[in-house]
Amino acid sequence: xxxxxxxxxxxxxxxxxxxxxxxxxxxxxxxxxxxxxxxxxxxxxxxxxxxxxxxxxxxxxxxxxxxxxxxxxxxxxxxxxxxxxxxxxxxxxxxxxxxxxxxxxxxxxxxxxxxxxxxxxxxxxxxxxxx
Numbered sequence: 001x002x003x004x005x006x007x008x009x010x011x012x013x014x015x016x017x018x019x020x021x022x023x024x025x026x027x028x029x030x031x032x033x034x035x036x037x038x039x040x041x042x043x044x045x046x047x048x049x050x051x052x053x054x055x056x057x058x059x060x061x062x063x064x065x066x067x068x069x070x071x072x073x074x075x076x077x078x079x080x081x082x083x084x085x086x087x088x089x090x091x092x093x094x095x096x097x098x099x100x101x102x103x104x105x106x107x108x109x110x111x112x113x114x115x116x117x118x119x120x121x122x123x124x125x126x127x128x129x130x131x
Contacts, residue, residue: 025081028057034098036127039071042095048073049094053084057092064095067115073104074120082121093125101128 029051042048043066050073051059060081065072071093075082085091089104104123107113113122 026059029059029092029094029099031094031097031099033092033130034100035129036100038069039093039095039100039102039125039127040066040069042066042071043069045095050081051092051094051099052081053088054090054092058084059094065116067112071125072107072112072116072122073125074116074122076120085123089123090128091125101130102126103128 026049029049042064045064047061048064048071049059050062051057058081060079062073065074075085085104089106091102091104093100093102102125105126107122107124116122
């Protein structure tokens with residue numbers, strides 16, 4: 001009986017999280033590439049997929065963070081995708097079934113960074129046009 005209660009509790013906690021449980025990094029995102037002028041619509045999603053390193057794509061699932069109709073991501077320095085992002089800020093973002101070309105612009109404004117967990121690097125995601 002104790003095992004059942006413990007297992008039920010663990011499953012309840014895992015499914016109540018805002019981020020996927022036991023997610024693994026992936027590669028190239030697939031789907032239609034769509035242009036956008038703004039990511040203000042992203043607030044309708046809880047999660048996004050971020051693809052970095054265009055020469056050998058590496059993708060992760062992150063939570064959507066909106067501030068003043070701007071899309072942000074934050075990363076710990078130790079994350080592999082953050083290392084790749086520092087080398088090349090051109091990214092692809094998947095929201096729903098569509099992929100958007102974007103640039104991750106590092107944010108150092110204390111008014112914005114104080115809204116995130118300390119010791120994280122904050123990036124605003126800015127749309128780019130497909131060529």
